[in-house]
Amino acid sequence: xxxxxxxxxxxxxxxxxxxxxxxxxxxxxxxxxxxxxxxxxxxxxxxxxxxxxxxxxxxxxxxxxxxxxxxxxxxxxxxxxxxxxxxxxxxxxxxxxxxxxxxxxxxxxxxxxxxxxxxxxxxxxxxxxxxxxxxxxxxxxxxxxxxxxxxxxxxxxxxxxxxxxxxxxxxxxxxxxxxxxxxxxxxxxxxxxxxxxxxxxxxxxxxxxxxxxxxxxxxxxxxxxxxxxxxxxxxxxxxxxxxxxxxxxxxxxxxxxxxxxxxxxxxxxxxxxxxxxxxxxxxxxxxxxxxxxxxxxxxxxxxxxxxxxxxxxxxxxxxxxxxxxxxxxxxxxxxxxxxxxxxxxxxxxxxxxxxxxxxxxxxxxxxxxxxxxxxxxxxxxxxxxxxxxxxxxxxxxxxxxxxxxxxxxxxxxxxxxxxxx
Ligand code: HAM
Numbered sequence: 001x002x003x004x005x006x007x008x009x010x011x012x013x014x015x016x017x018x019x020x021x022x023x024x025x026x027x028x029x030x031x032x033x034x035x036x037x038x039x040x041x042x043x044x045x046x047x048x049x050x051x052x053x054x055x056x057x058x059x060x061x062x063x064x065x066x067x068x069x070x071x072x073x074x075x076x077x078x079x080x081x082x083x084x085x086x087x088x089x090x091x092x093x094x095x096x097x098x099x100x101x102x103x104x105x106x107x108x109x110x111x112x113x114x115x116x117x118x119x120x121x122x123x124x125x126x127x128x129x130x131x132x133x134x135x136x137x138x139x140x141x142x143x144x145x146x147x148x149x150x151x152x153x154x155x156x157x158x159x160x161x162x163x164x165x166x167x168x169x170x171x172x173x174x175x176x177x178x179x180x181x182x183x184x185x186x187x188x189x190x191x192x193x194x195x196x197x198x199x200x201x202x203x204x205x206x207x208x209x210x211x212x213x214x215x216x217x218x219x220x221x222x223x224x225x226x227x228x229x230x231x232x233x234x235x236x237x238x239x240x241x242x243x244x245x246x247x248x249x250x251x252x253x254x255x256x257x258x259x260x261x262x263x264x265x266x267x268x269x270x271x272x273x274x275x276x277x278x279x280x281x282x283x284x285x286x287x288x289x290x291x292x293x294x295x296x297x298x299x300x301x302x303x304x305x306x307x308x309x310x311x312x313x314x315x316x317x318x319x320x321x322x323x324x325x326x327x328x329x330x331x332x333x334x335x336x337x338x339x340x341x342x343x344x345x346x347x348x349x350x351x352x353x354x355x356x357x358x359x360x361x362x363x364x365x366x367x368x369x370x371x372x373x374x375x376x377x378x379x380x381x382x383x384x385x386x387x388x389x390x391x392x393x394x395x396x397x398x399x400x401x402x403x404x405x406x407x408x409x410x411x412x413x414x415x416x417x418x419x420x421x
Contacts, residue, residue, distance in 0.1 A: 038105055042087060140300055167222060168226050180207075272312065282301055334382075
């Protein structure tokens with residue numbers, strides 16, 4: 001048995017799994033570039049204070065889920081539990097306001113939350129996210145939601161539901177919270193421990209409690225309490241989405257678990273995923289940049305959970321090509337055949353083929369076995385005989401067909417054949 005094991009809630013990604021990662025990451029990049037986004041890579045470690053300030057002291061993430069430690073200099077460091085706060089920090093620190101407004105940024109990478117692992121929930125997971133800084137127009141909210149929809153469609157997913165809400169702003173939210181307090185007050189003794197705690201600290205979270213969902217049925221609805229500005233904004237977003245025939249539903253129970261949201265909030269749920277069905281979450285956060293020390297800058301974005309997208313791809317039986325397939329294995333044996341193999345490998349790669357050159361000292365028989373194991377489509381064999389006659393023997397590993405070709409024709413023949421397979 002292996003001496004060391006990966007930590008609970010983490011994963012080794014290799015073999016057949018990697019094709020999903022290539023697919024999701026490259027599709028996302030392709031779509032983001034189409035919308036004019038630029039990549040940002042921020043550090044995985046940040047000061048703990050950043051997340052306390054942005055995600056919120058009363059959020060589950062800050063209260064229970066952060067990987068926080070002291071570094072050797074005594075600073076409190078946290079492994080990023082999400083991508084927005086670091087991007088906002090980078091936006092402010094690098095004065096990105098000077099790069100033109102609005103600016104569109106995307107990122108992908110690992111995030112860390114100390115949660116109870118289960119299917120679709122890990123301690124190290126991966127997010128792909130986008131953020132737009134510097135605009136508060138309803139059309140930017142609409143574009144972000146349209147982008148989320150286009151992204152999921154580009155992955156081939158069909159079985160999902162977009163849920164949208166507005167959670168108001170600092171003007172209208174306090175009054176709404178008051179009415180929620182009045183509503184929940186008499187129900188509180190029967191509610192779960194978390195809800196009782198959140199009643200004081202984060203009352204809106206009572207609306208999305210899984211344990212006590214029956215109590216939220218008749219709760220006051222935020223959409224009835226929005227101020228004029230938030231209401232007009234939300235209605236316009238909805239109009240844009242209708243114009244583009246986006247399939248969504250307005251769900252007043254969407255409140256999001258992070259404290260920085262204002263106005264539009266949305267989540268996308270995949271219908272075949274069971275308990276951890278949220279594949280994407282996002283919304284507007286108009287005060288966060290200022291909160292973190294920048295100038296007043298409205299912003300909006302979303303994050304997708306890559307592991308959950310991959311689970312959804314499997315649930316919907318979406319076929320994905322494996323880009324790691326080997327077209328040709330080059331086997332050789334005998335004096336000076338290694339030089340010939342090296343040259344052939346260079347030519348074939350130049351032709352755009354995926355080539356695995358034998359790197360070990362072993363018999364042709366064992367090289368063939370290896371080629372079979374790594375599922376090479378063809379093997380090009382160079383033995384002493386081939387060296388003499390300036391030929392190469394080619395074996396089709398799928399049909400078993402074997403033939404000899406003049407050296408000169410090898411690239412063309414292999415290219416044609418491997419394209420046909
Ligand atoms: P979030 O809803 O906390 O939002 O996370 C976004 C997505 O990350 C979720 O919908 C889910 O798919 C995935 N996710 C979260 N936790 C886990 C976990 N433990 N295991 C696997 N997947 C997970 C945010 O993080 C915001 N920063 C999104 C955002 C960007 N809002 C504005 N801009």
